[in-house]
Amino acid sequence: MPYGFKEGPFPLGAWVAEQRRAYGAGQMTGKRAQRLEKLGMVWSVADERFQEDLEAAKAYYADHWRLCVPRSATALDRPVGQWLSNLRRPGALGDRPEWRTALEAVDEDWAPAWSAEWPRHFAVLRELVRDEEGPAEVLPGFTVHGMDIGRWLARQRKPEVWAAxxxxxxxxxxxxxxxxxxxxxxPELPPGAGSTSPAKTLSAFDKGAAALAQYKARTGSVKVPRAHVEQLPDGTEVKLGVFLSNTKSRRAKLTVDKLATLAGLGLEWAATGGAA
Incomplete structure (x- = not known):
């Protein structure tokens, strides 16, 4: 009920707000509270709205298997995408741990720590193989909700992507x-046969991606100083800051797979196609 609502000359909206204040301050008797509850009194408007939006989120999840949704997503005529986006903001659930628990009960990845594209693909894959036995298999070209799940799965299995x-x-x-x-x-070359230099197993891009994954795992950030050099476990030194700067400047020429790798590591400009 709006605060300024009046029933005839009586300021009913203000009166209801005062009853909520008294209830919250412990200044209302049990009998009065019961009488108001019989009329459908909602003591916490915020909790009531949360439950309504949560039902819309559950309806969306039933159709799409995920709550990592675009801001434009709607369900039950409610803007569930914008609602979830607001709740993901830092501190939005600081004093509402029960809300976070309720959302995680629907989808543990409702607010993922990585690029949104990853949990969206994973959620579909999970549903596709839910009742299968043995290794998960989906062939490239199998598309659901506009996403090529088979191609995405094949990419995740690549050793260099898996490591990242x-x-x-x-x-x-x-x-x-x-x-x-x-x-x-x-295989090693026999003695005296051709060049004795070891075979090149990782491209410059793969080394850069591996270095970024290692840096992020250690620091929790993908903001790398331009002069930073990251050393891989095999001793290879990667000029990570320069690699990221150069890669970002050439993002228009990167393949979809490379953009997906960088987005999966948390680079927003790779996921959106624009500068972060």
């Missing part, structure tokens, strides 16, 4: 039967 995933991402994939492809081992 966050621990939580790998855990989710393993839980539904997804494992990385074996690393290709190049």
């Amino acid at each position: 995933l966050a621990e939580g991402q790998r855990e989710r994939l393993e839980a539904i039967g997804v494992t990385p492809l074996p690393v290709t081992v190049h």
Whole structure:
């Protein structure tokens, strides 16, 4: 009821607001509270609206299997996408832990720590293989909700991409039967045959992505100083700051797979196509 609402000359909206204040301050008797509750009194308007929006979110999840949704998403005539986006803002649920628990009960990835595209693809894959036994298999070209799930799955299994995933991402994939492809081992050349230099197994881009994943795992950030040099486990030094700067300037020429890798690591400009 709006605060300024009047029933005839009586300021009913203001009176209802005063009853809520008295109830919250412990200044109302049990009998008065019961009489108001019989009339449908809602003591916390915020909680009531949350429950209504939560029902809309559940309806969306039933159709799309995820709550990591675009801002434009709607369900039950409610702007569920914008509502969820607002709740993901830092501090939005600071004094409402029960709201966070309710959302996680619907979808643990409702506010993912990585690019939104990843949980959207994963949610569909999870539903596709839910009743299957053995390794998860979806062929490239199999599209759901406009997403090529088979192609996405094949990419996640690549050793260099798998290594760049966050621990939580790998855990989710393993839980539904997804494992990385074996690393290709190049046989050693016989003595005296051709060049003795080792075979090149990772491209410059793959080394840069691996270095970024390592830096993020250590620091929790993808903001890298331009002069920073990251050393990989095999001793390779990657000028990570320069790599990111150059890659961002060439983003229009990057393949979809490379953009997906960078977006999965948390680079917003790779997911949106614009500067972060």
